[in-house]
Amino acid sequence: MSTWQQHVLLNWRTNDRNNGSKSEETPREGLGEINHTSELTIDFGKLYNQSDYSDIELIIESEHFYAHRTILAARSEYFRALLYGGLRESQHDNHTIEIKECKAAAFKILLRYIYTGQINLGKETEDTLLDLLGLVHQYGFEQLENSLSMYIQSILSLNNVCIIYDTACLYELNNLREHCALFIDSHGSEIITTNEFLALSPEALSSVISRDSFFYPEIDIFYAIKNWHDYYYLSQKDQWKPFDSIVSKVRLTLMSMIELLKIVRYSNLFDLNHILDAIDIIHAESNSAVTVNNRTNYKNYRGRLRLNENLATKAYDAEVIEGERYFLNYFLSCGEVQQYLLDGEVINYDLDRGYTRHLIDDVHHICVKLGEPSIINHIKLLLWDKDTRTYSYYVEVSVDNRNWTRIIDYRLYLCRSWQKLYFTPIVASFIRVVGTHNSVNKVFHLVSMEVYYKRKSFAIVGDIHAPIENIATIENSAIVSEGVSRVRNALINGDYQSYDWDTGYTCHQIGSDGIVIQLSQPYVVSSM
Structure with a gap:
């Protein structure tokens, strides 16, 4: 630094000190931060597919793409291993690489994303999006894979959900796969009659029909499987695999005896012994007395799956079919007054109104019938709690109102107020609550019931929530x-x-x- 520069700097510092030293004040927030990433993105975008300065040429379906080794490697582990991992393609004198089993249209979109970080998915066809999804999965672009999966979820339709589900199964994209499965559950009666359903892979088809939530008449599912079998066998004889793994997913016990004997038997798709076993189970259950068991479900029921929605409401045609309502000093039967148990009122109740009851004995109970067989794993009960009394009870569910499964058994515990009950998923049409103890009298009082299938994870030890x-x-x-x-x-x-x-x-x-x-x-x- 020259003598003149030192003199100017000394005077500047002296003036700052005399003027309150504004330079010592804290700079305004953000003043010292520079963010020109938008310009950087624009400049990098100028390099996209330009031969100038490129050091590698990619050939896909006879179409040529120009790129830069370092940029590809920085953006993708796949390209890092390919171009700098000691393979033949990593030799720097090798300026041309042919990539096979790849669609040029999809790769062009991905290459633009590599250089710009941007894609307009709305302009692309569904086939291109699925090709792109395969490339993104192969090359390890996880953030783009998630964004692309979310967009594809938003455009699901009857015509594309099957091929998208197949793709999600192939690449093990669990979120997209589950979203497609729920869509198929909701529109199965229409989907199983489409040509797209016939094009499902054996693995995807097996996964779909094995779901308890694929809730449609079993005979319709049988016809869909038979049509798929005929189509698949005729179109892909050279790749035909044993059909047993798919046939086994059809639940014969959910059909009638007439359907089994007159239709299924003559299809030659099922072993006759399996049909006879199903008939034995159907016959035994239809002639048995009312039974109670612990999680035994020989018939392996299907049911409607509605996520996080209270099924015990009038909107879903639920109704109380057993239990007494207390209203203005009178006990009334189920149909005589508003069904307090399912009306959602959990504030305005007292000794005179707002609850459903039954006498604690070996006969009476409270029973709710859902609008249709449904998959549930969570029930909320509100026990009458205007004082400190406690109750004991148990809960059972049934599909046919004859064979019951006990899911909660709190006969040995003292309970009060809100009960948040969790259990492994089960199909139910009827839910009955049986009170066994009241610390004040011999009456069981229930104010509210809510029934759900919850996605949240929970731990259960025995039938007790942890x-x-x-x-x-x-x-x-x-x-x-x-x-x-x-x-x-x-x-x-x-x-x-x-x-x-x-x-x-x-x-x-x-x-x-x-x-x-x-x-x-x-x-x-x-x-x-």
């Missing part, structure tokens, strides 16, 4: 049943800040009694 969240809270209907406090339930109200010697805590005299928290229902817990 929660991961705190269940000793007011929101989860816990109460402090023993202990001294100025504020009721201060111990579990979630306030960890506002406490002193006068309030905000629960206590007991040492050597006498203790502090007891009563949870609303039994839980399996491992920490507190």
Whole structure:
């Protein structure tokens, strides 16, 4: 630095010091940050498919694409291994590489994305999108794969869902696969009659019809499988595989005896012994007395799957078929008044109204009939809770109102208020709640019932929920049943800040009694 520069710098610092040293003030937020990524993207985009400065030429279906080794390698692990992994293509004197088993139209879109990070999916055909999805999966563009899968989910239709489902199965794209499966579940009666259904691969077809939620008359499913069999066998004799793995997914026990004997038997698709076994099961169940079992389902029912929707509502044609309503000092039968149990009212109830009841004995219970056989894994019950009374009960479900499966058994536990019951998925048309104990009298009172299939994961030990969240809270209907406090339930109200010697805590005299928290229902817990 020259003497003149040193002199100017010294005067500048002196003036700053005399003027309050504005240079020492904190710069405005963001003033020191420069973000010109938009220009960078534009400049990189100028290199897309340009022969200038390119060092590699890719040939796909006789179409030539110009690119740069370093850019391809930086954007994709696949290209990094191909171009710098010691393979023949990694030799720098090899300027031309032919890529086979790839569609030029799809690769052109992907190459543009590599250089610009942008794609307009709305302009592309469905076939091109599926080809692109295959390339994206092969080359390891995970973020693009997720975005592309989400877009494809939004354009599902009766005409394309089968081929998209096949593609999702092939590339093990679980989210897209499940979304397609749900779409097929909802539109199966139309889809199984389309030519697209006949084009499903054996693996995809087996996956579709094995779902409990593929809820259609089994004889219709049988006809669809037979049509697929005839089409597939005639069109691909050279690739024909044994049909047993697909035929075994047809649930013969869900057909009538006439259908089995007059239709299925003459199709020659099923072993006669399998048909006779199905007839035995159907005959045994139709002639048996009412039974109760634990998770045994010989008939392997199918049911409607509605995610996160309360099925116990009038909108879904649910109704209470057993139980008494209490209304203005009178007990009325199911059809005489509004069905309180399913009306969603969980605030305005008392001793005079707003609940359904049954006498606690060996005969009575409360039963709800759903609008159709449905797959469920979660039930919410509200036990009458205007005082501290407790109840015991169990819950059973059935498809035919004859053969019952017990899914919850809380006869040995004291329960109160909201019951959040989780269990492995099961098909049900009827749900009955049987009260076995009331700490005050011999009547079981139920205010509300909600029935769901929930996607959330949950753990069950036996038939008891093992929660991961705190269940000793007011929101989860816990109460402090023993202990001294100025504020009721201060111990579990979630306030960890506002406490002193006068309030905000629960206590007991040492050597006498203790502090007891009563949870609303039994839980399996491992920490507190």
